[in-house]
Amino acid sequence: xxxxxxxxxxxxxVTPAAVAFRIAIGACCAxxxxxxxxxxxxxxxxxxxxxxxxxxxxxxxxxxxxxxxAGQVRWRRELAERALKDRTESSGLALAWTFFVEExxxxxxxxxxxxxxxxxxxxxxxxxxxxxxxxxxxxxxxVPLADGDDLRRAAVRRPxxxxxxxxxxxxxxxxxxxxxxxxxxxxxxxxxx
Amino acid sequence: xxxxxxxxxVLIGLQGLAAIELLVGMRRLGWTRACAAALPIxxxxxxxxxLPLYLAGxxxxxxxxxxxxxxxxxxxxxxxxxxxxxxxxxxxPREQRAPRTHPWRAGERLAAGLIVLVLVALAVTAALEPPVxxxxxxxxxxxxxxxxVSGTGLELLxxxxxxxxxxxxxxxxxxxxALEPAFNARAPLGGGGLLxxxxxxxxxxxxxxxxxxxxxxxxxxxxxxxxxxxxxxxQAVRGQADLPLAALFLVAAxxxxxxxxxxxxxxxxxxxxATAGLAILKQEGMAxxxxxxxxxxxxxxxxxxxxxxxxxxxAFLAVVLPWLFLRSTLPAGAANSFxxxxxxxxxxxxxxxxxxxxxLPLYLxxxADWGAFxxxxxxxxxxxxxxxxxxxxxxxxxxxxxxPVPLYLLALSATAWEPERIAxxxxxxLALHFAPLATVIAVGVAARCGTFGRExxxxxxxxGRELHEGPE
Numbered sequence: 094x095x096x097x098x099x100x101x102x103x104x105x106x107v108t109p110a111a112v113a114f115r116i117a118i119g120a121c122c123a124x125x126x127x128x129x130x131x132x133x134x135x136x137x138x139x140x141x142x143x144x145x146x147x148x149x150x151x152x153x154x155x156x157x158x159x160x161x162x163a164g165q166v167r168w169r170r171e172l173a174e175r176a177l178k179d180r181t182e183s184s185g186l187a188l189a190w191t192f193f194v195e196e197x198x199x200x201x202x203x204x205x206x207x208x209x210x211x212x213x214x215x216x217x218x219x220x221x222x223x224x225x226x227x228x229x230x231x232x233x234x235x236v237p238l239a240d241g242d243d244l245r246r247a248a249v250r251r252p253x254x255x256x257x258x259x260x261x262x263x264x265x266x267x268x269x270x271x272x273x274x275x276x277x278x279x280x281x282x283x284x285x286x
Numbered sequence: 287x288x289x290x291x292x293x294x295x296v297l298i299g300l301q302g303l304a305a306i307e308l309l310v311g312m313r314r315l316g317w318t319r320a321c322a323a324a325l326p327i328x329x330x331x332x333x334x335x336x337l338p339l340y341l342a343g344x345x346x347x348x349x350x351x352x353x354x355x356x357x358x359x360x361x362x363x364x365x366x367x368x369x370x371x372x373x374x375x376x377x378x379p380r381e382q383r384a385p386r387t388h389p390w391r392a393g394e395r396l397a398a399g400l401i402v403l404v405l406v407a408l409a410v411t412a413a414l415e416p417p418v419x420x421x422x423x424x425x426x427x428x429x430x431x432x433x434x435v436s437g438t439g440l441e442l443l444x445x446x447x448x449x450x451x452x453x454x455x456x457x458x459x460x461x462x463x464a465l466e467p468a469f470n471a472r473a474p475l476g477g478g479g480l481l482x483x484x485x486x487x488x489x490x491x492x493x494x495x496x497x498x499x500x501x502x503x504x505x506x507x508x509x510x511x512x513x514x515x516x517x518x519x520x521q522a523v524r525g526q527a528d529l530p531l532a533a534l535f536l537v538a539a540x541x542x543x544x545x546x547x548x549x550x551x552x553x554x555x556x557x558x559x560a561t562a563g564l565a566i567l568k569q570e571g572m573a574x575x576x577x578x579x580x581x582x583x584x585x586x587x588x589x590x591x592x593x594x595x596x597x598x599x600x601a602f603l604a605v606v607l608p609w610l611f612l613r614s615t616l617p618a619g620a621a622n623s624f625x626x627x628x629x630x631x632x633x634x635x636x637x638x639x640x641x642x643x644x645x646l647p648l649y650l651x652x653x654a655d656w657g658a659f660x661x662x663x664x665x666x667x668x669x670x671x672x673x674x675x676x677x678x679x680x681x682x683x684x685x686x687x688x689x690p691v692p693l694y695l696l697a698l699s700a701t702a703w704e705p706e707r708i709a710x711x712x713x714x715x716l717a718l719h720f721a722p723l724a725t726v727i728a729v730g731v732a733a734r735c736g737t738f739g740r741e742x743x744x745x746x747x748x749x750g751r752e753l754h755e756g757p758e
Binding site: 113121125140146148160163234236237238239 | 404407410411414415416417418419420423424427428431432436437438445446447448449450471475476477507510511514515516517519520521523524617648649652653654655657658659661662665666669706710711713714715718731732735736737
């Protein structure tokens with residue numbers, strides 16, 4: 094007996110609490126390992142991708158990368174439902190990422206490019222991937238562009254075909270889209286110096 | 287690129303070790319504990335030095351980090367010479383000491399191998415994957431590029447066109463990312479960098495160091511739970527700032543706990559620096575630092591409160607104040623729940639709190655993000671409550687864990703977003719801040735119950751004897 098009158102328990106005895114903890118820790122490890130399996134397959138795909146551009150396109154695709162929607166349960170469900178409906182649907186983020194990486198070499202460092210299609214993902218991806226070149230939605234932005242709504246309100250919405258206006262406002266290029274396909278128009282490209 | 291990225295990790299870690307040597311001496315803190323805390327403390331040391339150097343005209347680069355390391359090393363050397371001799375032998379507080387070692391069993395070797403394998407796989411993924419995560423590109427990575435050698439400087443953050451990048455967010459993480467080649471505007475496209483993955487390894491390491499008093503298996507369980515945690519792995523690979531914040535919160539809470547509960551003087555100086563560092567890492571860090579400091583002041587014995595308050599004040603002046611001055615010159619940017627929170631906004635938003643709380647089971651119970659992690663933590667907290675304070679350290683850590691939660695909930699309720707969107711975007715991410723500390727508590731309580739056996743010389747064995755023979 095213990096001094097407080099409770100029945101003695103051998104210190105080698107496995108208590109019910111220890112059993113409960115063993116089950117909980119085992120479940121935790123098993124479920125975590127199960128969640129890590131798709132990541133192992135993803136790692137293999139990354140490892141065999143031919144170059145950084147291909148790896149980035151894979152990583153930016155929310156449906157192909159198990160890391161993309163981590164922590165966002167509803168977004169994951171939506172992606173799974175969409176995948177069931179249309180297996181060929183492209184990922185907007187992956188398309189945007191690939192576009193900015195592929196076209197980056199055509200954008201002079203430190204230049205300004207107009208985003209004729211105001212969209213927060215394009216704007217923010219472009220400003221990172223083309224840095225120090227700047228992607229803008231208007232020549233003079235006075236209001237803080239905190240989100241997509243601000244961006245759309247502030248946008249000048251000039252067509253990329255208006256090269257005179259682009260040149261007059263100091264833009265080296267302009268980004269627009271035909272359907273889901275993004276295009277970069279370099280203002281002085283193809284013209285006599 | 288990978289070698290340069292590895293060098294960035296080494297530079298941060300060495301700055302952490304130099305800062306620890308400067309503050310207390312690595313021997314006094316204990317070599318293992320110092321090494322485990324090096325990377326999170328290095329983040330704080332790097333940011334604390336890099337910011338004034340940047341403002342003095344030196345952009346952030348691996349070269350500037352080497353200069354910082356030399357400065358810190360010289361200061362540490364001088365401090366070590368001036369420290370009163372003889373330096374106490376490298377003894378760690380009783381509860382921090384590892385039990386007498388016994389041969390590694392096959393299961394323990396297997397567990398250690400699995401942990402290393404998972405961490406290496408995460409590091410390889412991070413080294414292969416270019417920066418693609420939206421928040422990283424829009425906020426942390428953009429600032430890292432701006433602060434780096436080929437950057438355009440903080441003027442970028444003052445432009446309304448970049449308000450989406452939250453100009454008033456703390457800069458410690460971008461200052462560290464600026465050392466990574468991926469965030470050098472002139473570097474070719476490559477992997478996103480190893481800092482995030484290294485931070486997860488450091489978190490697992492520090493959790494193991496805190497748990498080793500319960501025996502080797504408990505230490506392995508703590509490190510394993512963290513290394514395997516799916517959301518932590520994703521954040522580590524994607525270079526998000528939440529995992530470094532969680533790591534630093536663990537270090538700060540662990541060291542301050544060692545001081546308040548064990549009178550471990552060496553832990554105080556590093557603990558207060560880690561606490562102050564929380565505030566320069568993320569906005570939520572302000573809430574974590576405030577709660578941890580307040581709770582520690584309440585918990586500290588009456589005669590030592592002034593000393594703790596002085597140490598916290600000094601750390602705040604050295605680490606946080608320069609950032610607050612700089613922040614006062616930057617625009618607020620996008621809506622921000624933590625800095626925009628006023629009592630009236632918080633009160634008016636309280637009605638939305640039940641809706642946010644109702645979403646918790648959906649997000650914290652998602653096996654793809656958490657496994658059964660929060661179930662284990664819930665079990666441990668219930669065990670702790672039933673234990674009636676027998677586990678002094680774990681009880682105190684649980685109070686520290688739960689202390690900042692009301693502040694988080696108030697901030698969430700004051701946000702202008704719809705509750706459903708808040709839950710989707712923030713709940714899992716914010717919960718990650720508490721995960722490493724929750725792991726230490728859960729494994730500690732589990733070890734007390736004999737979950738990992740009673741390793742001779744460990745606290746688990748002592749607890750078993752107490753159970754057998756009754757308390758002394």
